[in-house]
Amino acid sequence: MATVAEDSREVTAQACPPGVASPVATLQPAGQVDVMTEFTNVQGTLFFVTSTYSTGSVLWRSDGTAAGTVKVKSFPGPPGVYQPQHLVAVGNTLFFQVRTDTTGMELWRSDGTPGGTRLVKDITPGAQGSVLTNATELDGRLVFFRWVPLPGGLAGPELWRSDGTAAGTLRVRTFNGMTGLGNYTMKVDNALLFFFSEDTGTTLWRTDGTLAGTTSVKRLDAGLTYLTEVSRPGEQPVFILEDGPNYEVWKTNGTAAGTLRLDSFGKRVSLLGTLGSHVYLASLDSPATRRLRIDRLSLSGGGKTGITTLPNPYASDERAYPAVRTAVVSGGDLYFEVDIVNDDPVPADVSLWATNGTAAGTRQLFDNPYVEYGYYYPLFATGSGQVLFGGTSQPIGPTFPYFTRGSTATQGRLADVSSPNSFIRVGNRIFFTGIAATGDGQLWSVPATFSCPPGLTEARE
Structure with missing residues (x-):
């Protein structure tokens, strides 16, 4: 197994000229910028949420133009408490959860109009609210789990659809007191x-949103193991189980015969x-290095094959160790x-890598x-050969949107807007939020396929 050279090449930046990426609309005035998240594509219309502690949260929609970027509905109250969250597109409908003083946290829907943005159902009547998780589009319906109290202070899940x-928002089935979802x-x-x-074993299940179609697929272990990670949507379904000191890598196609353990790591x-035909994994090579x-x-x-080991320039600090933040293909x-x-609230370093295996x-x-x-340090594959990410070339200061085509010679700053967040592709454009030099929170867009001229060795400041 080879080791990557310790002296990586210095990154040079080439900047896109003005106009390649451009602001669509101002969302939050200077001094009020807080959160701009939850980007969701609903059949070609972009929905997202902005929040501030002073004014509450707003659900927006955008068709990619300034005139077509409008507030759908405002939700007063502090972000994280009364903020629309868990946005999911089902056909031409946006589902989300939001808390109100009357109903607590419950399921809502929106068609992009104020009148069409409303409560779906007060599943747990009154102000107490419901605990709803894992909301997913499935064959034209929303499927989710609702957690209900059980004796002994525990909670158990129910499968619902809407x-x-x-x-049409109803319980599909209960799971007989099982709590280990x-x-x-x-x-x-x-x-x-x-x-x-569960203590009695770990089991893979599947559902098509119906009672008859909700079944146990395969028992994976006779004891209690923990699911630590699953593959991203669109990739080969792979998951990792923690079984004591061992981490088992599995693949599945949703059937018992197609659910197989590939290998086990002792860390x-x-x-x-x-x-292609391989799944790639990262781990610490040793506690010492x-x-x-x-x-x-x-x-x-x-079996497994070692590919390479990345350098750790902070190896002299016993508190510092590398961990994968996010990845895309x-x-x-x-x-x-x-x-x-390390022990600090933020990492000592965030670096971007690529590998062809x-x-x-x-x-x-x-x-x-x-x-x-x-x-923010987002990472996003455009689907057109380029990858967008957040980075900075300055010792002190905010991040900026950068692009790369897989080498230091083909990357640079995309636009003069700081703190990029929530990249998403809608049709032939990529949208993201950022903070302008004036301090305004803005929505930006760039063509999914763009070309910036080479030769600019430094990004504009």
Whole structure:
């Protein structure tokens, strides 16, 4: 297994000229910018949420124009308490959860108009509210779990579905006092896969949103194990189970015969993603050196293969160790961000890497050695060969949107707007939020396929 050279190439930036990416609309005036999140594509219309502690939260919609970027409904109250969250698109309807003083936290829907933005059903009548999780679109309906109190102070899940009407929002089934529903779910074709980890065993389940179609698929372990991670939507369904000191990597197609353990690691591993016929994983090589090791597993079996080990420039600090922040697949490469975690509230470093599955093809693209609290480091594959990310070339200051095509020679700053967040593709454009030089919170967009001229060695300040 090879080791990446310790002296990564210095990153040079090339800046897109004005107009490639452009502001769509101002969402929050200077001094009131707080949260701009929950980007959701509803059949070509962008929905998102802005929040401030002084004015509350707002649900927006946008068709990509200034005139077509409008407030749908305002929700007074502090963010995180009365803020629309868990936005899910089902056909031309947006589902979300929001808390009001009358109903508590409950399920809402919106068609993009103020009158069409309303409570679906007060599932738990009164101000107490409901605990709803894992909301997912499934065959034209919303499927979710509702947690109900059980004796002994525990809570157990119920499976529900909704067509957006009160009458069509109903319980599909209960699970006989089982409490160990995992936090992660996966979609395979028209089925939702979920996991129960109980003292009596760990089991994979599936549902199509009906009682008859909600069944146990396979018992994965005779004892209690914990689901730690699942693959991203659109990739080969892979998941990791923590079984004592071992971390088991599994694949599934939603059937008993197609749910197989690929291999086991005697230490914590995290998913990077799949390329071709292999799944790639990251782990610490040893407690002493604290470097990030990359391995791959064949999806058809055959054991693990070590690919490379990344350098840790902070290895002299016994508190500092690397951890994968997020990863995406673009073309024939896996792009992933690595945090150097320590005892501080923020990482010591956030770096962007890419790999094609070989040691020679594993390279560092960008480095943020001066991480500050409150800044974002998003990572997004455009689907057009380019990857967008947040970074900065300055020792002190906010992050900016950057692009890369997989090398330091083909990347640079995308636009002069700081703190980019929540990249999303809607049709042929990419949308994101950021803070203008004036301090205003803005919605921006850029064509999904864009080309910026080379030759600019420094991004504009």
